[in-house]
Amino acid sequence: MKTLITPNLIKFTLATLVLTVMFRIGLSTSITNQILVAIIMSAVVYAILMWLNGYYFGKKEHEYLPIYDIGFRFHLATFFGHNIISIFWFLFGFESKYENIKTVYLTALIWSVFLITHLILYLFARKTSIKNLNKDDLFE
Amino acid sequence: MTKDILLDLLSSWEETYKKGQLTLWIFLALKDGQKYVDEIKEFIETKSQNTISCEEQSLYRNLRKYEHIDVVSFENKKGNKGPDRKYYFLTKMGNELLEIFIERNIKLFFSNEINNLLKK
Helix, strand or coil, X not given: CCCCCCHHHHHHHHHHHHHHHHHHHHXXXXXXXXXXXXXXXXXXXXXXXXXXXXXXXXXXXXXXXXXXXXXXXXXXXXXXXXXXHHHHHHHCCCCCCCCCXXXXXXXXXXXXHHHHHHHHHHXXXXXXXXXXXXXXXXXX | CHHHHHHHXXXXXXXXXXXXXXXXXXXXXXXXXXXXXXXXHHHHHHHCCCCCCCCHHHHHHHHHHHHHCCCEEEEEECCCCCCCEEEEEECHXXXXXXXXXXXXXXXXXXXXXXXXXXXX
C-alpha cells in the first residue's frame, strides 16, 4: 500500500482539493449571479487545470518509479477529492440557491460507473506486472 | 558506397543489441562490489570499452526499479565531501537472478562450438 500512495499522488490530491474548492467558488458565484459564460468558464478552466495537474504529477511519478496502474490511482484520488469537496460544499451551505445536492450525487453515481470500469482494467493490467511494475518495462 | 551501408547496418544492429544490455552491465558492476552511481557509470563505460554509455538519470531510474523489486539495495556511506552517498549492492535474490541469467544466456558463448565459430 505504501508503494501505491506516493508523494506525487499525495501532492496531486492536495492540488485537486484546492482546484475543486476554487471551481466550487467560481461555479456557485456564477450560478448565483446567473452568468452563463462564467459558469462555462469555471468548468473549462477547472478541466484544463486538472488536466495540467495530472500531467505534471503523473509525469513526475512515472519518471521516479513507473508504477503500472494505467492511471487508476490518480483517477480514484480525483473521484474522492472532487466529490468530498462538493459534498462538504453543500453541508457547509456554501452552494448557490439554484444548486441542488442531488446533482452532486448523480454526478458521483455516473462517474462511479467509469471508475469501476477503470478498476477492472487496472486489475487486468496488474496481471502483467511484478510488484506493481510492468514486466515489459523492468529491465533495459 | 558498400562501406557506408556496412557502417549504417552495424550502427543499426548495435543500437538494437545494446538496448537490452544496461541491466546486465549494472548487475556486473554491483557483482564487482558495492558502488555509488558515479562508480557504476564509470565501471560500465570502462569495462564496455565505451561501447555502452549511460546517463546518471537513467541509472538512478533503473536502480530505483531494481530496489523496488528487491534485487538491489543500498546503504548510506560518507562521501569524500558533501552528503552521504548511496552505495548500491545486489541482494541475495539479485545475485541469484544474475547467476541464472548468466548460466542461461551468457555461458553458451563459452562453449567450444560457439567459441570456435567466434574465432573463425
